[in-house]
Amino acid sequence: MVEVPDALSTLFSAQIETDGDRYVVEIPKSEVSHGAVSPGETYRVGLLSQVDAGSSTAAPTQAPKQDTDPGRVDTGVPQxxxxxxxxxxVTIESLGDQGDGIAKVERGYVVIVPDGEPGDSPTVEIETVQENVAFASVVDNDGRTV
Incomplete structure (x- = not known):
């Protein structure tokens, strides 16, 4: 079984393309737009081969986690x-343009928290989920119910 470190920034599927005397792995635009990676930065990359269903020589892999939400359709794009x-x-890392708190969770996914201040670690309820950002409300801030 592959052990995935907590410091993993992003996880996505991509094909390796040939470009002259080099090979290219394209990063999906969504990974940049939600802050998992930034252009011009250097990252460590790990590659896992895709298992062919009919192949008996492929390395064993862990079965993908089944989504418990029947309304979600697996499009191959990270949800x-x-x-x-x-x-x-969550932990508020910075303030957005409108003064709301910005927290990041797995893969750099952004959660907007109204009235959050950098360094706050509130308990929030996720209210609205979009492709690259979610909006939440504070339900408990440092032991005080809001």
């Missing part, structure tokens, strides 16, 4: 790592 109604502990 947001949060669900509406989910309760989460």
């Amino acid at each position: 947001p790592p949060v669900d509406e109604g989910e309760i989460r502990n």
